[in-house]
Amino acid sequence: MRGLRGIVLDMEGVLHVGWSPIPGSPAAVAELADGGIELGVLTNTTGKTRAAIAERLSGIGYELPVERITTAASAAAEHLRAEHAGERVYALVEQDAVGELDGIELVDDPATAEVVLLGGPDESWTYGRLNAVFRALLGGVPLVAMQQNRWWPTADGPALDAGMFVVGLSYAAAAEPVVVGKPSTEIYRSACRLLGVDPAEAMMVGDDPESDLAPAAGIGMRTCLVRTGKGASFGEVDVDLDLADLAALPAALHGRA
16 A cells, blocks of 8 residues: 555454454564554553553564553543643542553542543442542543543453443533543544654554544544454444455555455
């Protein structure tokens, strides 16, 4: 494909499902890298640091350096440092994501916070904690969300993601959230910067045309839908490439499909 210098890969549903590699995907990533394509990962994962993700990916056959990984958590941390420097943050996030928040002052009580940060939902998101966040938002504390996905695929089936909570809290408190991860276009620009390529020279590969690919197309990236993960649940979509899986991408790029 003419002018293509970089490929940004979604992770869940493209590289793996529940940390089981999708057949053919590790070999495809290796082939693309050997062909001189700059490769990176863009994921709305909120519960792991980039270093932990790189290590986990390596364990299932993907050698991708931490410097090429962009997550909703890392993007949210950058946003807080830039837009809310020195402010107290109540972070309703998974414990493993706290490692991305170095240098940010975290507080244990939403009532003392100057910013509320929402990550990915887990069993710790009790009614009491959500209600305390709601009250802080009613008092005018801004809401920053790592991401706003509707659901995500797991080995046990579809699971609710952060979108329900972000939308619900913003509706209840009449507070407009700032969403940093997908589908915000800024996180796509960040991923391209890590690869050293312009969006027009990059392709986004994802399994969700709405949250993965539409924002990428909006900044001029080319788009590839794979029918693994969520991809099997969508009908016909307007993308540059529509493939069965990531394993088919190298051949499609070289006209061998």
